[in-house]
Amino acid sequence: MADPVPTQTELIYDGRIVRLEVLNGRYEVVRHADAVAVLALNGQGEMLCVSQFRPALGLTTLEVPAGLMEKGEDPAAAARRELQEEAGFDADLEKLTFFYASPGFCDEGLHIFAATNLRESRLPMDDDEDIEVIWRRPAEVLDELRDGRTVGSATTVTAALFALGRQMESR
């Protein structure tokens, strides 16, 4: 069994969004800001999604509004900002969950919120973002992810499953 508590750190790369370290000469670890994502449902039970090209995959994904937290920013404030930037809505937010994207090698945490009381409020988008807003039924999104017809993220799946749970509860 390996020594579990890292005591020695070698810095490999310190970039714009990624910092790569090797701990104890053995564990490759990516440091990355935490991120936020938002589940917003409309009156028809559809989920607010964004479609965008992801260079890391070379693919266009279906996700929910999401983005990195800025230094010192509160998770709920970051979520409201991203929702305004990517979809043009402000809202009241309720925390759904927090989890790590891939704790085997990366420290990125994801704060997931539910948005209610949506009202129009747009903030300018980042220059390098080209995002299409689409409303989709959560059950359909889950079917398409399973069958490989749609490419999604951890936040897509989590939001769709929370949405489905709320719809089942309210029946």
Place this chain on the structure above:
Amino acid sequence: MADPVPTQTELIYDGRIVRLEVLNGRYEVVRHADAVAVLALNGQGEMLCVSQFRPALGLTTLEVPAGLMEKGEDPAAAARRELQEEAGFDADLEKLTFFYASPGFCDEGLHIFAATNLRESRLPMDDDEDIEVIWRRPAEVLDELRDGRTVGSATTVTAALFALGRQMESR
């Protein structure tokens, strides 16, 4: 708007589990193997969890049995192998979903399976793994993740939400 299709790749680091590239002098991208994770429920509606120390976080997480796919390995075969290594069970598997852990910077895909018809079958664990098996109620795990009492991963949340959905359906 930036050029969406990367045409130029700079290799920064090529390690054991992480390969770091910069695309078009702009996009920091981590290449990482795809992984598998398994939701297994017992007759009491509890979910098979594993607890382990994660050097990338400096924390002990609650996750479901999971691990990286080996080169050329089929996702279901990898999931059966991980379930046997980490928890000592073989099972029949059903695909639940596929998603990317963090597509903004990383190409790691996650295949999630449901395991049924569990039977004891142990494979030796990797040398550097020190894992404790725990059965937990999905609703409790979700409450604890939201309140910050438990540290979990995308696979923990996804598995717990699928489990809850199945329990609600069968009521």
